Amino acid sequence: MIELLVKNTLRFVILIIFQVLVLNNVELGGFINPYLYVFFILMLPLETPGWLLLLLSFLMGISIDLFENTAGMHASACVFMAFCRPYLLRLISPREGFDRGSKITIQKFGINWFLTYAGIMIFLHHFALFYLEVFRFSSFFSTLLRVILSSVFTLLLVVITQYLFNPVKKN
């Protein structure tokens, strides 16, 4: 329990620092803005109660907002993403259900399952975020392109980070 708390707190702080100091300065053709900090919400334990999930996501979003001068934008996208998480997990759960206390890792659930889970979650988050940012539908398709490109890039970062945090054990 304590270990879980420490791990998630550390993840929370490190991801914010990395997002604010490194990723926010990444500029890739003006179309790609990776938001790796959603990794925190993706990795919350499966048993996290709904209210805690929402509150933590809100906290994560508002912390990023604090540094980006975008009050409410990331918070709103994060809360939306957290809201969708239980429904998505129910939809793509393995046939026999999740084991109690199992961590969300590629090693446990397989790369296909993880990509589906993370991909859909990231897309939902980026979709909400980028449309809130432009706040209009007039440039619908150019925004959609940014959503898709950024989602792919974030997904790539999430998979890499996942392997970094949970290295493959050799026999």
Place this chain on the structure above:
Amino acid sequence: MKNIFVFIWRNHFVFLFLILQSLSVYLLIQNNNYQRAGFINSASATAGNFLNVYNNITEYFSLKKANDILAAENAELKKHHPSSFFRYDVQVFNVNDTVYRQQYTYRAARVVNKTVNKRNNYLTLNRGSLHGIERNMAVITPVGVVGIVKDVSANFCTVISMLHVNSKISAQIKNNNYFGSMVWNGNNASLVNLVDIPSHVKLHKGDTVITTSFSAIFPEGVVVGTIEDFELEPGNNFYTIKVKPGTDFRSVSNVYVVGNLLKNEQVQLEEDSTND
């Protein structure tokens, strides 16, 4: 009554979602409202101090460039110093203070945080109300315009960058005084568009674009950038002019915050005239 609580408890996930979501949207709308100061921003003490520490480290990497710009400016200022003039007159003149009254004040500030890759970019400076910074002051560097102050806290302020989709800075072409507005389309940090220049004006690549005297915010004649490219679409009465900003927004670190001492007078007068 009991049933209501049972209902809320059973659906607390949805209700909490709705509460947090409306809170976020409320903050978002409040922040987008230009007239009101937002309170969740990097001018707040926690974020500001954190970014300040980080900036103290990263600043060293751009020190050389910052030094070059400051040295160039010093040379320019030295040129105007009385000691660099040769006195031709024999009589002694007293400088009469009633002829020249100071209109603009300059305060040096350092950029502690910035973005260039968003649609709406902001900068955070390490000067705030304690140093006399107020909303709507102009922010410039020796080589170009940066933006306009938005929110001010005790020790920090946030600046709406020229690279902001809603930013509109009045500008003119230096050699013929035709004026228009600088607008940013949100894609490229090194290109800002100058619009509203009529099609009969003769343009050249490399022409300097400067600020106009119409705005009560920017002093006249501050360099905005140079014309990189321009085109006239068939059937259009106005040019599409691409301007390369003088400021390199990716590496900007030392700026001046410019206050206009006569601004209130001008704004008040103009308001009175339009209200009639």
